[in-house]
Amino acid sequence: MNASQTTTRTRDVLGTSALRPDGIAKVTGEFSFSSDMRAENMLWGSTLRSPHPYARIKSIDTTQALLISGVHAVITSDDVPGKLTYGLISSDQPVFAKDVVRYMGEPIAAVAADHPETCRRALAAIVVEYEVMTPLVDAELAILPSTPPIHPDGNLIRHQRIVHGDSNATGDIIVEGNYTIGMQDQAFLGLEAAMAFPDAGAQGVELHIATQWLHEDRGQIAACLNLPEDNVRLVLGGVGGAFGAREDISLQVHCCLLALRTGRPIKMQYSREESFFGHVHRHPATIWMRHHANKSGKIVKIEARMVFDGGAYTSTSPAVLINGITHTQGPYQCDNAVVDGYAVRTNNPPCGAMRGFGVVQACFAHEGQMDKIAEACGISPVKVRLINAMHTGDKIITGQIMESVAPVERCIRETDAIPLPPTMPDLVNALELPGGSGLTAERKNIVRGIGWGVSMKNLMYSEGFDDYATARCTLSNGVASLKFATSEVGQGFVTLAPQIARSVLGVDQVVQEVSDTQIGSAGSTSASRQTWMSGGAVDGACRLVRERMFEHVGKVHNIDPIRLLIDGTDVVDSIGDFRISVADATDGVTFSETFEHHHRKTEDLDENGQGNCHVAFAFVAHRAVVDVDCELGLVKVVQIATAQDVGRVLNPLSALGQLEGGIAQGLGLAVMEEIVLENGKVKNPSFTDYLLPTALDAPVVVAVMIEEPEPQAPLGAKGIGEPPCISVTPAIVAAIRAATGKALLRVPVRPQDICL
């Protein structure tokens, strides 16, 4: 084979830090987020929401609102032409509340008007008569059959038990704990927004929307609008982050209804306060765990009881619960387990998907437990995890064999090998101390602690769900064009997809077509699945196109296609001298192929929680170093060291960004982020009091990517989005425990938990 002059040039293929194709648009402010959309003749839409967590609606009077000049429509439940409810798993959530509201913020009506201020006045003019009821806010009460149901489907959303191995096994060492995880919010910056364009005659609608899954949205919307799915066309708007909060319907149906009612384009966008009420949150949970181990620290049996508070409507609670309980043992060998898991309905805000999806909660508990075992056995946190580390071929407590590459020991060892940060100098800038410019502490008030967290996370959807992805590749005149419905939410699939095409096809120029419902589903941007699934679809489509190109070249130049390869940007004969550029090879011809990538089938769990319900797994270790002002309970996270099992690094820069970003979110849950509830009422729906980590809170992150290619994965790469935010939280809390000696069984850790 001759060396091609093109191989000396760096091409943006797989494995390189190719730059974001939308990067320039984003840095100049030209990138159009869904909130940047505008249209001729458009009206603004706005939503009326319940101030009460639980109340009967006695009456809704919209007459005064309709009289306001500039108001074009006021709609309620009576105006929903199709299905009155929607939901990802169970259609139990009303488009508009009619007789009862079940959470603070539940939508009751929507208006369309000429200006956002007119909308506000219209909403204020709608008169709703409530009969306030006492909300159900205690998840334990919600489990009891004697508690009156707050919904016709009952208060118990799902119960699942896991019994694995010998439930009577015991160990010499027994440690237990009751762990509490508070309600975290995804808090993406790009607030909810959409633009709906009605078709003439109201027979259809086109919705431009920032979402995680176009096709799932479309199905739910079409049912509510009583329109055929083909007449409901969704186009992906620019998405400003998601993290799970855009999996559920928020303003989609309302926006379409207003558009169909008024015959005009409708723009809806949420304020930050409304956003806190407008999307699901991470499930708060209480988890009891009891670990039995032998004297050397090896796990013998795990018992657990997990209660996830799903809030008012089902959303994805059944799946979150399963993720939580099937990850009870964490990335460790465990032959015996008894677990009871409950997802319940309360009048707290609805909960659903957030990065980590149930595993965050389980991990906080199991990592606390591992440290307890270590302490009871007199061994280090590292040693107890190495002793128990899972390997490929082990079973998890559902009986499923770990077929994925499982470099748990390597994750731990390579994290451990990362140098600790230098000890704090005597003269240190106040901004480096806990408390920062608040000048609350001096060097002598600070204690440093180190803590560990290791986790396992399933990838893709589970329990028999076929979350396939579709992509189309078209190749002509040396330019590849890709079409997929994959939601780009910031994670960088739009960067990866052309890298795949360049690697497979030998092109440099790759065009991306609009992401919409004019092609098959790509599944959700969640569950760390898009690189594997949509990447697999793009890869599959490109390979089919390459085959067609080789067939064509073979025919034209009389070479058996089986001999042809891509070398740089050329098609070459692997045996002979023949070489032609891809551009020349595709001059005047077009090849187009669509590919659906499916992962392997998974199973339901039986009544003992046994079954091969997950597709694949990824692993990660985190070590946290924190400085604590023990008297005031203030924390500064100094360093996070991590080694993550990524399979294969497809884009080093993108991958590092995912790790660093996930770590920041896990840090938030550890020490500052919580939706504060009081009898079902949200007390802090603003960035003043829902605190996100700032640049001054960011630790130094030292990351190692462990590349042991995953044979099951189409590109050898595992999903990497969720693992970084899962075990970093217990690592930080463990570090605070080490510094303070406090038990700290809840997250987020508050100052009073440390010092009082």
Place this chain on the structure above:
Amino acid sequence: MTVTVATNLADALAALRATPEARLLQGGTDTMVEINFNHYKPEHIVALRKVEELRSYSIQEDKSQIFIGSGVPYQTLENDPFLTLLPALAQASRTVGSPQIRAAGSLGGNLGTCSPAGDGLPVLSALDAIIHLRSVDDGRDVLIHDFMTGVKRNSRKPDEIITGVTVPILNGFQGYSKVGVRNAMVISVASACFVVDKAKTQVRLALGAVGPTIIRCRDTEQWLSEQVDVAASDFSNKIAKEFGRRAALEARPIDDHRSTAEYRRHAISVLAERLLLKANS
């Protein structure tokens, strides 16, 4: 609806006299939040951004006191001459919001809004600041303690503008501390300003965010003066601990979604103790 962008103080005062119900707008960091959240519907606005008189400051020739215009932004107060002459004010200014907020916010805003969590207010209280108020035809000076009357309440009359504050330049330690859960951009959970006035052999301790308004710990100040020669600034650990304990007793914190009364009280005891020990060096 009217918007008056005043270019001098006289015009601002005249506009205010003409429509006393007008909202005075300086940095906008409080008022615009109210408007954006639909808690306030503006009818008449008198904007003070361009009033140069309010953005000036002057040090008295004998260096005994300094006048700070009510519109001087916090980002200016973070630096000299304030850093040297009024270090506690510079420290407090640095903790206000974010750099963007500090470019717009000012003491006039803190005083106008009069929230007990206002970062500059404990400093003004500890320094016994004089608040200058002007109307079209009158002017008066009010002691800070008489100016702050309750939660978000002050004694400004509707046709008055806060033109500035005068604070003494003292000889002795000054320090400010503020507790927040995050390392930047936080509303204070508890704050304290401690000042040593060597000339008068007095100390002052003012607390923020732990009462309906700023609390001057007069009992604790008095107690300390009786224990030691405060001008010598040689406070023992034991004295500091007791100082903190007494200061906490003078606090009147509440439970809310940000924190608990118990924690706030505890935080005050630690802040007061540490500030006192800082005065040693």
Place this chain on the structure above:
Amino acid sequence: MSAENLVYTLNVNGTNREVKDSWVGESLLYVLRERLDLPGSKGACEQGECGSCTVLLDGDAVCSCLVMAATAVDSSITTVEGLISDTVMGETARTVSDVQAAFVTEGAVQCGFCTPGLIVAVHHLLDKNPSPNDIEVKEAISGNICRCTGYGRIFAAVNAVIESRGKNQQ
């Protein structure tokens, strides 16, 4: 000014632009985005807690959501759309600022919502302080929230600009 619908002129990115039919309570962010066709500045909180709306007002970096637009007259306003562009990048040979280019090349952009506000804040920082240390950089951008990146690549981008501007000085 007095009218049910305000009329005033704002100087944005060097150009005088008339604002008509506006309501007194409109913030500068709203007017830029909805009336002056400058949607580059973003709104994520409406209360000055996220920095996405950062613009330069008479040389200061402020949150435009907290500026009453009608009071920003006789002032010089610079948005992300008005920054100096002297660096060529991309397949289309677009000119951007060195800060903007560094954000792209260093991977500091994911969803991009916080990006315009950050770009303005970084420009402001480096114009006032050409060689800030790590702490000074962090404090300067502590009012700009990013939910996607964890700030690591943002720091890398700022440091890349500091280094390249330093080299250009020599």
